[in-house]
Amino acid sequence: MAIMNFGGVEENVVTREEFPLEKAREVLKNETIAVIGYGVQGPGQSLNLRDNGFNVIVGQRKESKTWDKAVADGWVPGETLFDIEEACERGTIIQYLLSDAAQIEVWPKVKKHLTAGKTLYFSHGFAITYKERTGIIPPADIDVILIAPKGSGTSLRRMFLQGRGLNSSYAVFQDASGRAKEKVIALGIGVGSGYLFETTFKREVYSDLTGERGTLMGAIQGIFAAQYDVLRANGHTPSEAFNETIEELTQSLMPLIAENGMDWMYANCSTTAQRGALDWWKKFRDATKPVFEELYSEVAKGNEAQRSIDTNSKPNYREGLNKELKDLRDSEMWQAGVVVRKLRPENN
Helix, strand or coil: CEEEEECCEEEEEEECCCCCHHHHHHHCCCCCEEEECCCCCHHHHHHHHHHCCCCEEEECCCCCHHHHHHHHCCCCECCCEECHHHHHHHCCEEEECCCHHHHHHHHHHHHCCCCCCCEEEECCCHHHHCHHHHCCCCCCCCEEEEEEECCCHHHHHHHHHCCCCEEEEEEEEECCCCCHHHHHHHHHHHCCEEEEEECCHHHHHHHHHHHHHCCCCHHHHHHHHHHHHHHHHCCCCHHHHHHHHHHHHHHHHHHHHHHHCHHHHHHCCCHHHHHHHHHHHHHHHHHHHHHHHHHHHHHHHCHHHHHHHHHHCCCCHHHHHHHHHHHHHHCHHHHHHHHHHHCCHHHC
8 A cells, every 4th residue: 555645635545556456366266246236337347357357246137128238248147147136145245336226225135145254345335324314234244345436337447448447445334354455455456446545435425426416517517508508698609609618628628637637738728718717717616615515515414315315216216317318418508519529520
């Protein structure tokens, strides 16, 4: 484990150089990793583990689209693909990767197979942090750990296939075996993490819920929509408004930020753009900070968790979600995006 300095603050991180794949395989050589769920994180994590040489099986509901997807990805029914309960029985490490709402629903079936010495693995701190609301309380004689890739399962898999790694946080909630830490790090390396940074279940879910509702998804869509609407209201065409709001950011500027940071991106823009950005960024910070403070408070109180549980547990949840996503997709801004993407050189 290395101590890294992040802007003057020291943190514990684990790199693939100091904990190589061979060591991870040795730590987990006697384990059967049962990946429960084949939705968002399940495919990427299970396929990466399989390709990295670990003993992996998948547990999923039969006669579902995700069961068929698992078969298409090479998981063999009766050999490496089982229904959820059988996979839990066979597995020594249970990677519980169902959605938060589904974890609550399926927990009674999973819990009865969590016998002494097993390991329960999460990729989100939700179920444990809000255990009074979810009812997910693990037995005392098992390890409970977390690896949370900082991105979607699709990104995790794509980066793995490119020979890269997606950074992940790790945490130990319960160490019954005395080996929980080496197991969680080995699993983090196995699923394809770039580097691992230490956290707790509580910190992970607080930061994750804030980030998803904030700059990662909610806030960025809100800012996109506000700027696009102002440009359109002032006579700019959909193409011009979309390019100035989204296309230039995602295709040109974000890669520069990812490469060397915001200051480097500024330095590689025109002097007019530099001046305007430096003059205006603090106004946007001051305008949005109260919203982020309210958001974090709602997360910390458990209100956001309860809202998610209540909404996502409704029988017609999927119908409502699809309608909201359709409204987003059908908006003028994102329909303009469909046309702009088709006009990119690589698509012609």
